[in-house]
Amino acid sequence: MVSFTINDKKLQVEQGATILEAAQSEGIKIPTLCYHKELKPYGACRLCLVEIVGGGRKGLEASCVYKVTEGLEVKTDTDRVKRTRKILFELLLARCPDSAEKVKKLAKEYGVTETRIKLKDKTNCILCGLCMRVCAEVSQRSAQSFSSRGINRKVQTPFDKLSEKCIGCGACAYLCPLESLTIEEAD
Ligand code: FES
Structure with missing residues (x-):
């Protein structure tokens, strides 16, 4: 202990x-x-x-x-924790203004209802990695991963094509905190 x-x-x-x-x-x-x-x-x-x-x-x-x-x-x-957390929430709200109900709800619980931050590029992904981690660790498929670095970083399947490893289990969509992922039937 x-x-x-x-x-x-x-x-x-x-x-x-x-x-x-x-x-x-x-x-x-x-x-x-x-x-x-x-x-x-x-x-x-x-x-x-x-x-x-x-x-x-x-x-x-x-x-x-x-x-x-x-x-x-x-x-x-502490005040330092609260200040920094507030900025993090504001950054998340600025990054994902349209698809962040869960983030908005959580931010509100901590007293943040709007963001003062203006970002040029908006997205619906906070790069939390839950989708690719559940795919690798639980579904054991690793059908997607991070690509690129810095501001271009994103989660994608190999060559941005339908992944042959994906079994359509939906675990990635289930865990996405922004509900940004949907499962569709392949053509
Ligand atoms: S860094 Fe700890 S929950 Fe995201």
């Missing part, structure tokens, strides 16, 4: 537990978009950030990938 402090409360968790898992087991709410308990954590959306205030490298960290260590001191709701 590992002892640590979260929001000034001392806790013990299993070795290897992440801060997010520890927080959730205590009923502490932390927003997530790219996390799913059946998949390997990925740390893409950063919404789950918390502040490490002692016992480790101080600063903001994604709680879904950060493992609890002995003596760690974590706060989940």
Whole structure:
């Protein structure tokens, strides 16, 4: 077991537990978009950030990938966390203005109802990777993956064609937080 402090409360968790898992087991709410308990954590959306205030490298960290260590001191709701989370929500709303009901709902829970950020390129994908991770880890097909880098990064099938590996299980569409994916019959 590992002892640590979260929001000034001392806790013990299993070795290897992440801060997010520890927080959730205590009923502490932390927003997530790219996390799913059946998949390997990925740390893409950063919404789950918390502040490490002692016992480790101080600063903001994604709680879904950060493992609890002995003596760690974590706060989940500092001003710095709230400020940064707000900007992240605003960026997500700016990036996906049309297809982000789930994001909008979650943002509203954290007091963000609009964005001050203007982006030229809008999309319906937040690059959370849930679709390709469930495809690889659960369906064991790897029918899609990330391509390109930076602002051109996107999820696509090989050569953007109907993937021969896809079995149409629909797991990708089911997990997409923006409900951007639909399953269609092939011609
Ligand atoms: S839920 Fe942790 S980075 Fe997305």
